[in-house]
Amino acid sequence: MTKPIVETKDLISQISDQSWKQELEKASSRYNIIAAWVAVFFDPLFAFTDYINMPQAWMQLLFIRLGVAAITLALILFRKKYHISAYHIILVPFLLISLQNAYTYSLIGNDILLGHSLNYMALLIGGAMFILWRWNYSVVVVVLSALSTAFFVELNPLIDKEQFFVKGGFLLVAVGAFMIILIKARYDLTVKEIKARLALKAANKELGEQKEIVEISSKKITDSIQYARRIQESILGNPFRMEGWFSDSFVLFKPKDILSGDFYWFYENHEDNIKIVIAADCTGHGVPAAMMTVLGNSILNEIVIQRKVYAPDLILHELDKRIMESFSNRAEGENKVNDGMDVSILSFHDGKVIFAAAKNPLCIVTNGVMKVIAGSKFPIGSTQYKEKKFDTHELTLEKGTRLYIYSDGYQDQFGGANNQKYLSKRFKEFLVQTSTVPMAEQKNKLLNEFEEWKGADKKNTDDVLIIGVEVN
Numbered sequence: 001m002t003k004p005i006v007e008t009k010d011l012i013s014q015i016s017d018q019s020w021k022q023e024l025e026k027a028s029s030r031y032n033i034i035a036a037w038v039a040v041f042f043d044p045l046f047a048f049t050d051y052i053n054m055p056q057a058w059m060q061l062l063f064i065r066l067g068v069a070a071i072t073l074a075l076i077l078f079r080k081k082y083h084i085s086a087y088h089i090i091l092v093p094f095l096l097i098s099l100q101n102a103y104t105y106s107l108i109g110n111d112i113l114l115g116h117s118l119n120y121m122a123l124l125i126g127g128a129m130f131i132l133w134r135w136n137y138s139v140v141v142v143v144l145s146a147l148s149t150a151f152f153v154e155l156n157p158l159i160d161k162e163q164f165f166v167k168g169g170f171l172l173v174a175v176g177a178f179m180i181i182l183i184k185a186r187y188d189l190t191v192k193e194i195k196a197r198l199a200l201k202a203a204n205k206e207l208g209e210q211k212e213i214v215e216i217s218s219k220k221i222t223d224s225i226q227y228a229r230r231i232q233e234s235i236l237g238n239p240f241r242m243e244g245w246f247s248d249s250f251v252l253f254k255p256k257d258i259l260s261g262d263f264y265w266f267y268e269n270h271e272d273n274i275k276i277v278i279a280a281d282c283t284g285h286g287v288p289a290a291m292m293t294v295l296g297n298s299i300l301n302e303i304v305i306q307r308k309v310y311a312p313d314l315i316l317h318e319l320d321k322r323i324m325e326s327f328s329n330r331a332e333g334e335n336k337v338n339d340g341m342d343v344s345i346l347s348f349h350d351g352k353v354i355f356a357a358a359k360n361p362l363c364i365v366t367n368g369v370m371k372v373i374a375g376s377k378f379p380i381g382s383t384q385y386k387e388k389k390f391d392t393h394e395l396t397l398e399k400g401t402r403l404y405i406y407s408d409g410y411q412d413q414f415g416g417a418n419n420q421k422y423l424s425k426r427f428k429e430f431l432v433q434t435s436t437v438p439m440a441e442q443k444n445k446l447l448n449e450f451e452e453w454k455g456a457d458k459k460n461t462d463d464v465l466i467i468g469v470e471v472n
Contacts, residue, residue, distance in 0.1 A: 024132075025086060103152055261463050267304050274310050313390045316376075316390040358378055403471065407464065
């Protein structure tokens with residue numbers, strides 16, 4: 001393989017700057033012009049949400065939005081006549097909309113900070129998905145947006161600075177950095193791909209050379225996802241910190257892919273004598289579901305830690321409300337978003353255990369006998385239900401009783417002699433069967449059972465999350 005790689009590099013080095021830049025302009029035009037048209041049509045439409053959230057200032061924002069749309073439309077229509085680069089066609093509206101979002105902070109209060117911050121993050125994430133340009137353009141946009149945001153937040157006496165950072169400020173910084181990194185990676189990879197494609201076309205090289213380039217690109221993408229996994233792990237925190245709260249407990253967490261759509265969330269407040277344990281299963285798995293875990297974790301931090309909402313049913317109602325609000329700014333006529341999550345919540349307060357859940361059940365094992373309490377039939381975030389009710393169950397439990405909340409990944413795993421699902425009945429029977437051993441040992445038995453059922457040559461069917469707690 002050494003010789004073909006050297007030959008390919010030699011050919012790539014011979015490609016003229018003019019040829020690959022022409023190809024790059026074509027590639028960037030496809031993405032950047034589409035993104036510019038999206039700005040023309042959809043930025044003014046968001047005046048509808050301005051009318052709902054900021055009725056006193058929506059006309060002012062409407063004129064700004066129409067101005068941005070008009071400037072962008074002029075750039076698109078005259079791009080050929082004046083030979084305007086696709087980079088500049090998207091740079092102008094992207095920067096103007098970023099500044100427009102920054103200016104909006106001067107008009108809002110604490111009550112809609114999170115919603116606006118999520119809209120701002122959606123702009124940056126959307127830009128990272130569509131825009132193709134050199135990294136310094138991204139830096140200019142992010143720096144100017146950050147400075148403008150800081151200026152307008154400082155200018156607005158209605159915004160509490162601590163609330164600003166809690167409700168999206170820190171995440172805005174992270175998403176801005178993520179946008180720069182992702183656009184740069186896409187740009188570098190696109191340039192390399194174009195040069196490689198031109199070299200392969202000119203020389204009619206063997207398929208092995210193409211495979212080599214794809215593997216390099218794939219490794220870079222995988223490395224990026226691995227880095228995203230470390231970010232997700234830092235957000236979720238150490239699962240072992242729950243062990244000190246109870247006489248015995250465990251967290252079994254086994255993602256299907258590098259990133260997980262399941263997530264756990266713990267909170268303890270000594271002053272209020274409260275402990276809260278949450279297991280959540282977001283729609284899907286991998287990168288899309290992982291983005292939902294970040295959103296869910298951020299909202300739970302606000303609901304429980306900042307607002308001190310401790311009742312499980314109220315947490316579910318607030319979480320559902322915020323998830324629905326996060327997806328409410330889609331333009332009329334677009335497909336409705338039914339993504340969301342199934343959530344189980346245990347609250348431990350003054351010797352009482354309170355349970356509420358969106359769909360997922362609670363399994364209670366006492367002296368080798370299991371009792372199952374079903375969660376409410378409504379999920380978090382789906383738009384198909386007009387009214388949702390999350391029932392609360394206050395439990396009286398004797399010492400040594402074990403509680404289990406979990407996602408459906410374990411019981412849905414395919415395997416065994418006939419490649420069938422493990423199923424809920426078998427899973428519950430195994431929980432009872434292993435409930436007499438210490439929980440650390442029970443966790444190992446669950447893992448061994450899962451691996452034996454799955455088989456060494458097969459992957460997880462879904463993300464797996466099980467949380468077990470023994471009542472003190």
